[in-house]
Amino acid sequence: MASHVVTVTPAGWPEAARRAGALRRTLTTLIRFTRRKPFGALGAVIILTLLLMALFAEWIAPYVYDQQIPGARLRPPGRDFLLGTDNVSRDIFSRIVYGARVTVTVSFATVFLGNLLAAAVGITSGYFRGRYDIAVQRVVDAWQAFPALVIILSLLAVLGPGMLNVILSLSILVAAAASRVIRSATLSVVENQYVEAARALGAGHPRIMLRHILPNVMATIVVITSIGLGGIILAESALSFLGYGVPPPHPSWGSMLSGSGRTYMYIAPWMAIWPGVAISLVVFAFNMLGDALRDVLDPRLRGSHGGSVK
């Protein structure tokens, strides 16, 4: 009978007990992490909240983001409308909840695309070295010599406004800077004996890079991702502020702050304050979490103040 079957691991432990042990260890690690890195943990909670808001906006927000509520124009924060309403009679809390989608989509898609490109460039550059490395790094040098805003605005002038184009523009920018860090990490990893051993066993370049180097630079990628997310959120807000972001009526925190938020700053300051608070909180959260993860994952910082939680 299936219910009497007990899966036994090679070590001879029942699966349920093994799972319970893993859960206990995870919880212990989380508790230690929270004790030693309270700001990092707070950042994680805020980010989790952001993700939940983005995923379940329809259930969390009391109104749809574009719903115009009759007779509710420019209502201050209060019992009826938690964060007030805007000049188009829309609930600001609902728009901030829906706006989290744009924030999450742009920031995560950008770091994913950007770091994918950065990893490809950085790992190959650090692994092959030689002329290829020199050529690639000079291109990166040239790219980084331009001011970020000039590059982004130029790209958006060609591509046009819109969320996808914002993601593409920011990804290219992120990739250049991140590839440098990943290349540095690759240069140290590539000298390790296990890489030599893999090569001696006849492993090809792709296999060595994917199976032996990438996992060992992953901690670096995780850290630059978490730290970079805050900057991307700010960049998306700035681009929405300049009119290059998501077109209306879809809310983004940047456009809420820049558009009607500033227009009505004198008579309805809550229209600008709340999106500003949301942006600040999330950027703070990503930076705190990124700092904490760097302390935990960077082997050079282990054992120092705030090092590993193990």
Added chain:
Amino acid sequence: MNESPNRPRAGLSRRDLLKAGGVALAATAAGPYVIGTRVAGAATPKPGGEFRFRGYTPPHFDPHLTASYTTMINLSFTHSRLLKHKAGPDVKPGTFEIVGDLAETWSQPDDKTYVFKLRKGVRWHKKPPLDGRELTAEDIKYTFDRFTTIKGNANQHMMATLAKTEVVDRYTVKFTLKEPDAFFLDFLANPMALCIIAREAVEKFTDLKKPEAVIGTGPWMLEGHEPKVRTTFVRNPDYFIKGLPYIQRIEGIDFNDPAARLAAFVTGQIDAGPEFPGMMIRRQDWKIIKHNRPKLRYVEFPSNVMSHAGMRTDKAPFGDIRVRRALSMAIDRKAILTATAEGVGVMNPPIPAGLISLAIPYDQLGDGLKWDAYNPTEAKRLLAAAGHASGFSTTLEYATYGSQEIIDAVQMAVKFWKDIAVEVKVVEKPYAAFFATAYQGKQDAMMFGPQFPALDPWNFMAQYLPDEPKNQSHVKDPVLADMILNTRRILDDKKRLQQINAIQKYIANQAYYVRFPSGVYIAALDPALENFAPNLGYDYGGRMMAAWWNK
């Protein structure tokens, strides 16, 4: 000589204001046509001083190669026209009395001929290659020949009836028309296209796009132009009206950001309201401005800037009148006015209500009126009857013009259309790209934007003529085209106005565009600025010419 229907009226009463659009949605709208606080002071004009206003960076300075208001406003300081609209405190906003500018007198020997006698001693600005040469009838002929023949002139339709321009003598020019044109003098006085230019400037600079080519006979000379920063003008000491202008220097400071220009006005960095057109303030800013600058002078009058949504009527589904009517009925215009203009504004017939003697009273639109009424249920029924019971998806191209009111109107409209199952994807374009494409009907499906705020009826009716660049809805309606073309042949004012009214009723019933309401402007000015009154239109320079500082 026949008189156009937009000749001056005795004044603008509160009743006129209400009639203009039929609706004023708040008590304040019905309220003041007011000239606020004035400074009691010297009656003798004092020359000198500087006037600072919210300026504009144009795409370029060639008036024959763009219809952009940013170009025309700048050129209103530097260039003259044959005729102009009277300006000053005794002129009521929304009225446009035609007076001579470069023309001293004019006559109409027959229905198709106009003869203009030019002022003598008018000199071009002392800048190379003109260096103060005297203006002659040859310059007038050159201007009109270039205007009517140059490629890329979006305003060419204004001179569609002009057959030839002839120099009779050094100071006399004769225009012969192909057919009678009741709007001909309106076009000559128009501050939006027909300023007089010099051949030498065009020949030296190839065109008039560069700031160096800005050489006119106007009251001020272009002094400097820093794109996106400022444009400055200095008094023309050889201006043909002795003693004018009084103000020595004009500075147009470019503020694209509404908050920055509001702050600039509140703190006194600029002397007049910063919003387009005509030195306005936004109604939502009124309280804060009055609090900070309580002695401001202000005037209220309905706007002639009308936004509309155009649609490709040459393509499905917009070729179906039921779809167009449904899109119009889906819009809650009152809600838009509340959100964007604090509820104070006017509903627009096809000619904007702000042009008080040209627009048909809104409540007399007849059958077309019902397509403006907010009725999503009926809109859905119409869509279903047109075979779109489950709606459809489309795109709408627009530019923000740096205006939150436009953005808000667009997002509200998109929501209203969504309520009848029409999903509209908004495509936001930079102003220049929008102007080169959707503004000239080169959009995929729908477009949205404020329309050329003309002061004559023809410009509004021309956007329904086939092959006109501003026919953004691609209207090809032979009946309507015939009605419109016939209008300019009617020289009797009363009959022409009846025809214009009939056209407005017809257009409203066809719902070729979804018309949006306009706000009631508040023009606000420094109280020490004397002998100045705001009005509709781009003629900033013309209205400033006799103004002076009493401080």
